[in-house]
Amino acid sequence: MPILDSTTVEFLSGSPAQTARIGERLGKLLKGGEVICLEGQLGAGKTCFAQGLGRGWGATDDLTSPTFTLIHELRREADRKHLYHVDLYRLESEREAWMLGLSDLMDSTSTVLIEWPERALSLLPTDRLWITLELVDDTRRRLTFKPTDAQHQALLTALKREVFGIRS
Ligand SMILES: Nc1ncnc2c1ncn2[C@@H]1O[C@H](COP(=O)(O)OP(=O)(O)O)[C@@H](O)[C@H]1O
Numbered sequence: 001m002p003i004l005d006s007t008t009v010e011f012l013s014g015s016p017a018q019t020a021r022i023g024e025r026l027g028k029l030l031k032g033g034e035v036i037c038l039e040g041q042l043g044a045g046k047t048c049f050a051q052g053l054g055r056g057w058g059a060t061d062d063l064t065s066p067t068f069t070l071i072h073e074l075r076r077e078a079d080r081k082h083l084y085h086v087d088l089y090r091l092e093s094e095r096e097a098w099m100l101g102l103s104d105l106m107d108s109t110s111t112v113l114i115e116w117p118e119r120a121l122s123l124l125p126t127d128r129l130w131i132t133l134e135l136v137d138d139t140r141r142r143l144t145f146k147p148t149d150a151q152h153q154a155l156l157t158a159l160k161r162e163v164f165g166i167r168s
């Protein structure tokens with residue numbers, strides 16, 4: 001599996017289950033305060049990844065694709081932490097995201113996972129894990145992970161160790 005530079009990591013997924021499993025592994029490593037951006041065209045697997053992430057994090061309510069609301073709030077029994085699953089596909093403007101209070105979700109204990117993050121870029125913190133999902137063919141997806149700060153870098157290093165069983 002290629003490691004593109006010291007901070008960028010690429011995973012190749014061969015099935016929806018595998019994409020969800022990578023998400024699940026990442027979900028298990030979350031401590032709170034992370035911002036995870038999922039960029040990629042319709043059908044790239046963002047929601048599939050998000051569902052796995054919710055499972056790994058321990059969400060007690062289902063992490064379904066938010067069809068009518070842009071912000072879904074997930075909880076778990078283990079503690080009082082929150083996971084927000086935001087889907088900006090239907091966002092009309094950055095102003096709408098501002099009015100919805102997108103920025104207020106980001107705090108030191110919550111994890112915010114965002115589909116279509118490029119639609120509200122100016123409202124997002126610069127410290128984040130940016131994941132780009134690309135279609136390779138019908139069943140394969142390329143997932144490229146880019147952390148922008150030490151916290152998300154550490155998260156990615158831990159994920160890499162889980163998935164590949166290597167240290168770096
Ligand atoms: N390796 C893969 N990973 C994720 N989804 C895949 C993969 N191969 C095929 N698919 C299909 O692609 C679609 C992804 O849908 P979804 O996760 O809702 O995408 P998005 O949220 O990016 O629009 C699903 O129909 C899924 O079955």
Ligand SMILES: [Mg+2]
Binds near residue numbers: 046065087115
């Ligand atoms: Mg989606």
